[in-house]
Amino acid sequence: MSGELLHEVRAVVADFESAQAELQRLYGRKRTALVEARAAELIELAQAEAALAERCRGIFARRARVLSRAATQGICGDTLAAVTGQVAGPEARELGDRIETSRRRSELLRREHWALWIIAQRASRHHVELIELVAEHGRRSPVYEQDRAARHVAGGAILDASA
Numbered sequence: 001m002s003g004e005l006l007h008e009v010r011a012v013v014a015d016f017e018s019a020q021a022e023l024q025r026l027y028g029r030k031r032t033a034l035v036e037a038r039a040a041e042l043i044e045l046a047q048a049e050a051a052l053a054e055r056c057r058g059i060f061a062r063r064a065r066v067l068s069r070a071a072t073q074g075i076c077g078d079t080l081a082a083v084t085g086q087v088a089g090p091e092a093r094e095l096g097d098r099i100e101t102s103r104r105r106s107e108l109l110r111r112e113h114w115a116l117w118i119i120a121q122r123a124s125r126h127h128v129e130l131i132e133l134v135a136e137h138g139r140r141s142p143v144y145e146q147d148r149a150a151r152h153v154a155g156g157a158i159l160d161a162s163a
Contacts, residue, residue, distance in 0.1 A: 005073065006091065008066045009080055013098050015059050020105050023052055027112045034119050 026048055033041040063080060070076075070083045077083040081099045084092045 005066065005069055005075075006084075006087070006095075008062075008069070009084060010095060012059060012063050012066055012080065013095060013102065015062075016056075016102055017098070017105075019052060019056050019059060020102060020109060023049075023109055024105075024112075026052065027109065027116060030116055031112075031119070034116065034123065037123075 026045060030042070030045045030049075033045060066080065067077065067083060075083050075086050077086065079099075081096055081103075084095045084099065
């Protein structure tokens, strides 16, 4: 692998590590904001998360270009780890270790994202239930009655007016 290509791989890995660290901090803040129900901060964090996602898309595009350049130099692989694995030397091993660490961190971030999604969904469901409770003045909505046949339904004002 040429020195320039190895330098590009190192730069992509460094940028990705930086993005992962930033995402890890953001998820920590998001978890706290969800638990403490700070809606304004959640909106701010969603914008920061979207910007970070765009940054990651740019890093992945650079990764694709690096893999394409490696293929033109006769080094085939569909991942940076596969490409660096074909190169001998301590620098390639060190880079391979960093790539593996990033892969493991990605798994942790994926799990954290899943946990945050579950928290948000449950909070949303709870919010809807509270709105229904207020709207029904503390009574259960007729939609949830077990015996719908027991409920007598008369025609509405529109039906009565048209007769």
